[in-house]
Amino acid sequence: MTDATPDCRFCGAPLTRTFLDLGDTPLANSYVTAADVAAGRDRAYPLHARVCDSCLLVQVDEVVPAEDIFSDYAYFSSYSAGWVAHARRYADAMTERFGLGPDSLVVEVASNDGYLLRHFVERGIPVLGIEPAANVAEVARAAGVPTEVTFFDRDSGRALAARGKRADLMAANNVFAHVPDIRAFAAGFAEVLKPEGVVTFEFPHLLNLINEVQFDTIYHEHYSYLSLVVVERVLGAVGLRVFDVEELPTHGGSLRVFACPVAAGHGEGPGLLAVRAKETAAGLDRPEAYDGFAPRVEAVRRGFLDFLAKARAEGRRVAAYGAAAKGNTFLNFCGVGAGDITLVADRNPAKQGRLLPGSHVPIVSPDELAASKPDDLVILPWNIAAEVAADMAAMKAAGCRFWIAVPEMREV
Numbered sequence: 279m280t281d282a283t284p285d286c287r288f289c290g291a292p293l294t295r296t297f298l299d300l301g302d303t304p305l306a307n308s309y310v311t312a313a314d315v316a317a318g319r320d321r322a323y324p325l326h327a328r329v330c331d332s333c334l335l336v337q338v339d340e341v342v343p344a345e346d347i348f349s350d351y352a353y354f355s356s357y358s359a360g361w362v363a364h365a366r367r368y369a370d371a372m373t374e375r376f377g378l379g380p381d382s383l384v385v386e387v388a389s390n391d392g393y394l395l396r397h398f399v400e401r402g403i404p405v406l407g408i409e410p411a412a413n414v415a416e417v418a419r420a421a422g423v424p425t426e427v428t429f430f431d432r433d434s435g436r437a438l439a440a441r442g443k444r445a446d447l448m449a450a451n452n453v454f455a456h457v458p459d460i461r462a463f464a465a466g467f468a469e470v471l472k473p474e475g476v477v478t479f480e481f482p483h484l485l486n487l488i489n490e491v492q493f494d495t496i497y498h499e500h501y502s503y504l505s506l507v508v509v510e511r512v513l514g515a516v517g518l519r520v521f522d523v524e525e526l527p528t529h530g531g532s533l534r535v536f537a538c539p540v541a542a543g544h545g546e547g548p549g550l551l552a553v554r555a556k557e558t559a560a561g562l563d564r565p566e567a568y569d570g571f572a573p574r575v576e577a578v579r580r581g582f583l584d585f586l587a588k589a590r591a592e593g594r595r596v597a598a599y600g601a602a603a604k605g606n607t608f609l610n611f612c613g614v615g616a617g618d619i620t621l622v623a624d625r626n627p628a629k630q631g632r633l634l635p636g637s638h639v640p641i642v643s644p645d646e647l648a649a650s651k652p653d654d655l656v657i658l659p660w661n662i663a664a665e666v667a668a669d670m671a672a673m674k675a676a677g678c679r680f681w682i683a684v685p686e687m688r689e690v
């Protein structure tokens with residue numbers, strides 16, 4: 279099945295151009311126990327990113343059933359302090375820009391534990407969360423954020439609108455790239471928005487992925503790698519118009535795209551032309567610009583393996599921080615396991631006591647990591663390296679050296 283040339287999930291054209299083939303890779307967010315490993319419950323699936331010559335959507339083959347991906351959902355947004363602050367700033371900015379109040383409705387798709395909508399609730403603005411993971415939705419409800427458990431698409435959007443749930447503002451942060459049927463997903467927003475309603479999408483910008491060799495943001499749950507040129511095409515196909523774009527530092531460089539129904543009156547903001555121009559200058563509107571990424575990724579792998587070989591030769595013990603998808607893609611692609619990395623720390627108690635999928639590095643709390651006194655610490659989520667370094671400052675003061683491995687080995 280995986281040998282055949284797949285078709286583009288947006289336009290249906292055959293996908294003949296490889297962006298990066300990462301080989302067999304375990305599911306990034308499926309943390310396993312020793313018993314899972316013994317029972318063979320740590321399966322690997324092909325991870326192959328391709329670019330469509332016709333519409334330019336960069337996408338990974340859809341080889342994992344969605345039920346497998348979401349069945350053990352261990353992620354809770356509120357465990358990242360930086361992300362909570364980002365959400366508060368968003369609520370402030372949108373409330374002011376679009377004049378939201380007690381008669382408005384804010385709907386967030388993939389609302390997680392309510393980390394974002396609770397800031398609107400505090401301002402007396404009605405909200406509705408849409409979240410596919412029941413256990414996560416329960417946490418949101420307990421925090422006072424009304425949340426429905428469903429996958430969002432054209433049909434569920436239409437059903438919401440039929441019940442009178444029409445939105446002034448919709449937010450979809452870091453979810454656009456995570457849906458297999460990108461067209462049906464986009465169409466849902468067109469169903470729910472009021473005639474002058476606005477939807478904002480945040481997603482990691484493909485331009486930064488390429489420029490900064492962020493290949494570790496590629497994993498099975500992340501079906502699409504988005505540029506503005508492609509997002510304008512997808513939204514245009516469902517009757518939505520992009521009218522502004524902001525560039526954000528989150529996730530190594532993200533875009534926040536503002537869209538509205540085609541007939542709405544929102545005027546174009548300066549960010550739209552600026553980001554279009556950047557993408558054109560980088561060649562993102564031409565298929566050939568996507569070639570040449572794989573050799574740059576190989577150089578990153580070589581740099582990390584050289585670092586580990588040197589540490590081993592010098593008798594240094596190397597640990598890692600951040601049991602998240604990025605680190606899993608990275609360690610598996612590099613072929614690194616528990617013999618090379620002693621422990622990985624994560625603040626999320628739901629992950630502690632388990633093992634990273636594939637590499638089987640044990641996950642511990644930050645305190646346990648510090649107590650193990652490693653010589654070197656590789657911060658896997660390079661996008662929050664400064665925050666992690668500040669949290670773990672006592673380790674650094676005790677002589678541990680901190681590193682990031684992407685886009686190259688670098689001490690922080």
Ligand SMILES: [Zn+2]
Nearest residue numbers: 286289330333
């Ligand atoms: Zn296509």
